[in-house]
Amino acid sequence: MQSTFHIGQLVRLSADVADREKGRTYCVVSIVAPGTERPPAYLIKTMTGGDKIVRQEDIRPAPAHALP
Numbered sequence: 001m002q003s004t005f006h007i008g009q010l011v012r013l014s015a016d017v018a019d020r021e022k023g024r025t026y027c028v029v030s031i032v033a034p035g036t037e038r039p040p041a042y043l044i045k046t047m048t049g050g051d052k053i054v055r056q057e058d059i060r061p062a063p064a065h066a067l068p
Contacts, residue, residue, distance in 0.1 A: 003031050003056075005042055010062035013054070025066045026059070 005011060009028045026044035032053060034040040042059065045051040 003040060003042075005031075005056070005059065005061070007031065010066050011042075011044060011059040012062045012066070014058050014060055025062050 005028050007028055007030065011026050011028060012024070013026070024046060026046055028042050029045045029051070030043040032041040032043060039055060041053050041055055043051060043053050044059065
């Protein structure tokens with residue numbers, strides 16, 4: 001299965017996921033392989049070091065002018 005996002009790509013959380021983190025830009029640092037009952041996921045990180053694992057449908061590409 002091909003990933004939608006790639007390592008190093010800047011992304012933002014989707015509107016329905018982003019509540020207090022609206023507008024924050026993340027960088028994809030790892031692609032988490034799918035499991036038997038889990039779809040592929042992405043490890044994303046902020047400039048300040050905060051990280052989280054998200055599903056593909058929970059993120060979208062950041063605008064071209066976004067800063068990490």
